Amino acid sequence: MATLKDVAQLAGVTVTTISRMLNNRANVSPKTRAKIEQAMQELDYQPNEIAQSLIKQKSNIIGLIVPSARNFFFSMVIDHVERYASLNGYKLLLCISDLELRKEKEYFNMLKGNKVAGVILASHTQNLEKHISLTQPLVTIDRTVSEEIPSVCADNYNGGRLAARHLLEKGCRSLAYISGSANIKMDANKRYIGFGDVCREQGVKGPVMVDASEQQFITMKYQNLIHELFQQHPDVDGIFASNDIIAAQILQYCAGAGIRVPEKLKVIGYDDIDLASLCTPQLTTIRQPVEAICKCAVEQVVRAAKGETVPDNVTFPVELVVRETT
Template sequence: MSTIKDIAEKVGVSVTSVSRVLNNRGYISGKLKKRVQEAMDELNYQPNQVARSLILKKSNIIGLIIPDVSHPFFGEVTNHIEYYADKNGYKILLCNSQLNMVKEKEYINMLKASQVDGIIMGSHTMDIKEYTSIKLPMVTLDRQIADTIPYISSDNYKGGELATNLLIKKGCKKIAHISGNLHLNLLAKLRHDAFKKVITNKGIEHIVLQTDLNGFDYDEYDQLVTKMFLENPDIDGVFASSDIIAAQVLKECHRLGKSVPQDVKIIGYDGIQLGKLITPAITTIKQPTKEIGKMAVRLIMGQIQGEAVSQENILPIELIERETT
C-alpha cells in the first residue's frame, strides 16, 4: 500500500509539501497540486481519512442512526439525507440500531471515535443524559429528546385529524386505530391523540390497538390485524399508523372476503412509494421525506458552522386520497 512518503518521492518534494496539498493548507501552486494528484492516481494512494480528520478536526462525515434500514419510510428518508449531505460535500456513515440500546450505544461510541462532524438520530433508546453528553452537533427525527437538541417532525396531530375526519366523512361507523407503541416517547403518538379527540367528539364507536415495543415486526402486524377482525368483525374503517400496517389490513380484508373500500375503508401513514403500487392503492397521510432529509442536513451543517438553529421544526403533511377510501 502506497504511503505519503511514496508520493513525495515520486513528485520530488518533501512529505510536508504533499501533506499541505492533501489538507489544502497554506499556499499551494496549481502545478504542484496536479503533480501530486497524478502521483496519487499512478500509485493508487488512498488518504487515511481518520488521520486527516484528527489533524483538521473535521471529517466531512455525518453519522446517521436509524431504527430499521429495511423499513421503506426510513429508507426513503435516508436516501434524501445522503443526497443533500453529498451536495454539501459530506458523506453518511449509516447505523442500523434495530431499537437495541446496546447497539445504539456502540454505534454512538463508534461515530465519536470516527470523528464524525455531527449525528442525525432517528432512533432513541437511551436516557436523555446520554444524548446530551455526546457533545456533537445533533438533530433528531420525530423524537424530542431534550430542549438543547433540535428535532424535525411532520405535523403528526394534523395528520391524525385528517385521517380520522375522512373516515367519518366516508360514513364509517366503527373505526379502529392501529398505533405505534404508546409507551415510547415518540411524537408520532400525537396521531393517536388527534384520533381520540376527533372520534370522541363525534361520538363514533372505536377501538385502539398498539404495536409491540420491539420495533417493526411484520409477523406481529399480521397477528394483530387478524385478531382485530376476529374480535371486531363489524369494523368498517381503519386508520393505520403506517402504510405497511395499512397494507397488512388490506391483505387481511382480501383473505376474509371483505371488499375495500365498500366494506372497509383504510388510511395509512407515511406516503411511501409502495403505497401507490398496491392494488387498491392506499389512501395515506404523506410525510415530506424529501424536506425532512434536506432540513436534517441543513440543521447539522448550521451547528457545525456555529450558527444558531431552530429547535422545533414541524413540517406540513398531505392527505393523499386513493382507492382504499
C-alpha cells in the same frame, strides 16, 4: 505520490486555497475548484482524509442511527439523508439499532470516538437521553429526546386529524387506530391524539386503539395484531394505520377474509412510502414530506457543526393522498 504543493503549482493557486476547498468552506469559486480538481486528477492526488480529520479533530462524516434499514420508511430516510449529506460534502456512517438501547449506546460511543461532524437520530429507546454524552451536534427526526435536542418532525397531530376527517366524511362510524410505533416518546403518537380529537368533536365514539410491539415493528409482521383487531371488533368500518406497512397487511387480511375494500371497510395508511402505491388496491395515506425532513435534518447538523444556532424544532406539513382504499 503527488503532494498538495504539486497540485497547487499545476493549478496555479496557493496551498491555502486548496485547503479551503478540501475543508468544504464556501469561498472557493467554481472556476478555481474546477482547476484544482483537474490538477488533482492529472496528478492522481489523494488527500489523506484521516490525517485531515485528526488535525481538525473533526471528520466530514455524519452518523445516522435508524432502527432498521429494511423498513420501507427508514430506507427512504437513509436514501435522502445520504444524498443530502453527499451534496453538502459529507459522508454517511450508517448505524442500525434494532431499537435496542445497548446498540444505541454503543453507536453513540463509536460516533464520538470517530469525531463525526454530527449525528442524526431516527431511533431511540426509553432512557437513551441519560447515555448521550455527545459533544457533537445531534438532530432527531420524528421524535423528542429532550427539550435541548433539536428535532425535525412532520405535523403528526394534523395527520391524525386529516385521517379521521376523511374517514368520517366517507361515512365510517366505527373507527380503529393501529399504532406501529411502540410505546416510546415518539412525536408520531400525536397522530392518535389528533384522530381521537376529531372523533370527539364530531360526536363519534372514540376509536378502538391497538398497539404493536417493538418486535412487530422491526420484523414488519403485524398479522397477529390485525387478526385480533378483527376478532374483537368485527363491526369496524374504518381503520387508520400509523404506517403503510400495517395498512398493506390489513388489505391482505381483507383479501383473504373476503372483506371488500373500500366498500365494506375503508383503510388509511401513513407515510406514503413506495409500498402505498404498489398495493392492490392502492392505498389512501397521509404523506410525510420525508425528503424535506431529511434535507432539513442534514442542513441543521451541518450548520450546527459550523457553530451556527439552529432551531429547537422544525415541523413540516403533511398531506392526505386519496387513492383506492377509501
